[in-house]
Amino acid sequence: MSLMAETKQLPLRKDVPVELTWDLTTIYQxxxxxxxxxxxxxNDLTALQQLSGTLGKSAADLLKATEALLAASRKLEKVYVYAQLKNDQDTSQDRYQAMYARSQSLAARFGAAVAWFDPELLTLSPKQMADYYQQEPKLKAYQRLYDQTFAKREHILNHDVEEVLxxxxxxxxxxEKTFGILDNTDLSFPSVTDENGNQVQLSQGVYSILLESADRTVRKEAFQKLYQVYQQFQHTLASTLTTNVKNHNxxxxxxGYHSALEAALSANEVPVKVxxxxxxxVNRHLDxxxxxxxxxxxxxxxxELHMYDLYTSLVGExxxxxxxxxxxKVALDALQVMGPEYVSHVKEEFNNRWIDVVENRYKRSGGYSSGTYxxxxxxxxxxxxxLDNLYTLIHETGHSMHSYYASHHQPYQYGDYSIFVAEIASTTNENILTDYLLDKYKDDQNMKRHILNYYLDGFKGTVFRQTxxxxxxxxxxxxxxxxxxxxxxxxxxxxxxLNQKYxxxxxxxxxxxxLEWSRIPHFYYNFYVYQYATGFAAASTLADKIVNGGQADVDRYLNYLxxxxSDTPINVMKKAxxxxxxxxxxxxxxxxxxxxxxxxxxLF
Incomplete structure (x- = not known):
């Protein structure tokens, strides 16, 4: 099927069956x-600003400011998520575009209104905090929250410098901004020929589809023409990347960090050793x-195998x-290994319209899990x-169950989780699905080929490529x-x-x-990509323990969720x-x- 033929008419939002849409009335009726x-x-913003200067007065004042800040943050979270989801389901609606823009602006103003809190908290000495905990035991519920700020004490600069930064x-x-505008807007890509002989305009999305084509001439032309564009601008793109690196350094x-790597990882409480x-x-296992x-x-x-031959299916059909x-049904069957309680929550998700399923006109592309405490x-x-969408469903379900368990077992201040551990819950589910399908189709060679091809390509793209x-x-x-x-x-x-070594x-x-470095937006994310690789590897190990281990392994995993x-990401993973x-x-x-x-x- 040609890419052009795929542009079928999508339904308008109002024509999508209600049962295939999410029910946002659980946020606001x-x-x-x-x-x-x-x-x-x-209205809270002014009151929050007026609390500035009170933290050093008494334990009661610190408690009052902390509770006020968290209560306003909790309300803001609902406002923001509701507006974002309403906008994403149909981005053509002016009303929800405006609602989302207003929410973004409110979030920025909230950030400015509470910017005084951390620097002021840092003026409290360990002795003063110890006294506060004794005078007001309720503060102990927020001790880890404060400790996260205190851990950065030696890296936070004086108020004037922080304000300038x-x-x-x-x-x-x-x-980063210049790269984004160039890459998303200003770079003009040529047309290429798809496998049905149609001319299609090259873009990042079209490029990834063409690289999976079974027709080698299509893959080669897409590869060569995409990089022709980046080659023309490589000196500009080297300059934007250098600016970004210099900023981090x-x-x-x-x-006062030893390196930009240490600075980036310490923000997530992750040691450089990881x-x-x-x-x-990864270098030890490149063989x-x-x-x-x-x-x-x-x-x-x-x-000869070329770089443009690495994404096409090895199974053919x-x-x-x-x-x-x-x-x-497949997801529920695969997740039985998690035990009846976990499965019951997945059924809640499937039966109570937590999912916005089908594509409609103007809906945001891709897939994600979201929500509020x-x-x-x-x-x-x-x-x-x-098959890819089956994996997406179980992946996003992993995120949603992580959020469900965290919010049901932690107070608001600890009801979210670090980005470092976020991908582990979703990818563990994917790995459990792979195990389940390989077992289910152990006598069906064709299906086994598809599943193994999917898994091996996923591992190559996540563990090897991201490293x-x-x-x-x-x-x-x-x-x-x-x-x-x-x-x-x-x-x-x-x-x-580096590519030759890998x-x-x-x-x-x-x-x-x-030239591949010149088109990867993640190089502007400040040491983010390694988490895809550590997450996938940890998930492989956890899924293996859950599928082939005992109840204790499942219990440990649920404790992590x-x-x-409520603890550092490294300690949370130790629990798992x-x-x-x-x-x-x-x-x-x-x-x-x-x-x-x-x-x-x-199999071959």
Missing amino acids: TDSEFETDYQAVE AGADDIFSSG FKARLR YDNLITE LLHRYVALRKRILGVD KSPQYTFDESK DTNPFILLNWQNN QFAEFEQYIHEQDAKGQPLTANFLDDYYRQ YGDGVVSDEQIS KSGS GVDMTQPDYLTRAFKIFEERLDEFEK
Whole structure:
């Protein structure tokens, strides 16, 4: 089917069956209820600002300010999420566009109104805090919240400097913003020919579809033409990336961190050792990626394997089809290993319209899980009947169950969770589904091929590829800190060498791949990508324990979901049975990858 033929007429929002839409009345029954809370938060802003200067007066004053700040934040969360979900379900509605814009503005004003709190909290000495806890025992409920701020004590600068840094934030993010405008708006991509001979306009989304094409000439043309555009602008893009790296290095130095990496990870309370372990272990296991690449070359039957050959299916025929109803049934069956309580909450999600299922005109693309502390979670999907969407459903369900358990077992201040642990719950569900499907179709070679192909490609794209990105990101920050100019040629040369190291001799590191760094938005996210790799590896290990272990393993996992942010991310994961400061969880994930690679090789 050509890309052009896929632009079928989507239904308007009003024509989508109600049972396939989410029920946002669990946040607000009506828009006027939203307006009431919006007004209440707006009124809170002045009162919150007036509490500035009170924290050092008494334990009672600290309690009063903390409770006021959290109560307003809790209300703001509902206002913001309601407006965002209403807008995302149909972005053409002026009313909800305006509602969302107002909520974003309110959130910014809230941030400004409470900006005094952390610097003022830091003026309280450990002795004063100890006295406060004795004088007002209710403060103990917020001790971890305060400790997170106190942990940064030596890295927070005096009030004047902090004010200047906050005011200059727009300037600091200019590299990222310029890249975003160039990449999303100003770069003009040529047309290419799809497998049905139609001319299609190249874009990031179309490019990823064309790279999966079974027609090699289509893949090659898309690859070459995309990078022609980036090549023209590589010196500009080297400049935007350099600006971003210099921003990270400057702030890290100013705040007294050893490196930009340490500064970025400490924001999530993650030790640098976790990052170092990841890169070391992935490098130790690159022979598995080389084996996988060699197998890909053999199955595709090509003399030379190129970078544009790494995303096309090795199974050939179309992916298995799953309707939404079939997918819910499969997900419930696969998740039985989590025990009856977990499954009962998944049924709640499926039966009570927590999910916005089908694509309608002007609906936001992609999929996500969202929600607030005081409501059920919500999932946005744009459903297609395929294996990928079955995985998306169980992935987003993992996020939603994490939110459900955290909000039902923690007070508001700890009812959310760190980004470091967020992807683990969703990917554990994916890995449980893989185990379930491999067992269910153990005698169906064709289905096994599809599932193993999906898993191996997911592991390659998440663990190996994201670690390659993490290694590149660390290197360019270190080089800039040493005074090395990050010219386009310098970045091209290093990136190509790194690519050759990762994929080995079995694949041609095409000249164009040297430019891949120039089109990856994640390089502007400040050491974010490594979490995809650590998350996937931890999830592989956890799913293995849940499927092949006992009740104790399931209980430990559920305790992790219930922990929210009541402890550091590393300690929360220890509760689940994975110590992420040690390399064992990575070794185990590679063992699972190797076993499945063996199995896939046998099928061919």
